[in-house]
Amino acid sequence: MGNNGKEALMRKHSSALAKRTEPVERSITPVADIYETADAFVVKLDIPGATKDSISVSVEPGYLSAKGLVGPHHTEDANLLLGEIGRRSYFREFNLTEGINHKEVEAQFEDGVLTIRLPKTDEMKLKEIPIK
């Protein structure tokens, strides 16, 4: 498949029997980026097409999990000429280190990316030591 090559869609018979419908739910591990700052860990997960309401994040000492449901995207009368997305069920879990203030964890969802901010406890925060 070339980057500049056009992909021509083929039309199959769109009778009720041959109609292509949306693929069934697939489980997906969302791709993740994680970084650490002086006072928090930040986890970012790709969950395109989800909504705020379809995502849940849970955190407990030592453990973080996030899940999201996406789709169905099409109405019943749709005949799918290309179906790569389908219904998806996203799930990912992480073991957390000690020193996370799990009561202050914040999550937000924007542009299909879930961002979870895990603040460090005061003891874990990077401290500068004044030189006397």
Place this chain on the structure above:
Amino acid sequence: MLIRFDHPRMFDNLLQDFVVGDFTSAVKSFPAIDVAEHENEFVLLAEMPGVKKEDLKLTVENNALTLSGMRKPYEIPQDARVLLNEVRVREFSRSIEFPSDVEVDKIAAELQNGLLRVVLPKAERARVKRIEIQ
């Protein structure tokens, strides 16, 4: 990083096609797309997590819709330490040719929650017509 993606366009394509084609689910040079045909329109969906509206370009020519753009890296604080980096930040492009004429002036697109939705009404002459029997 092993491969840089700031080469001239053609070489970039070669790299994408032969070097990083479809190795893992994290490496995706083309957005995943759905195209649904309805009686009077086509609906195209494309997954675009982390892509801003201003970084996405849609063009249409001869019934072919081209999506191209770039997923920019996250803005992270300067002192941050990256612990895991699976997200591929790079250009993407994909062209889809529709099987019948579309009404170019009436194409509508919206990008929401990382999903692009384009509605392409069929041209009048391409619509299925019911013929009344006299």
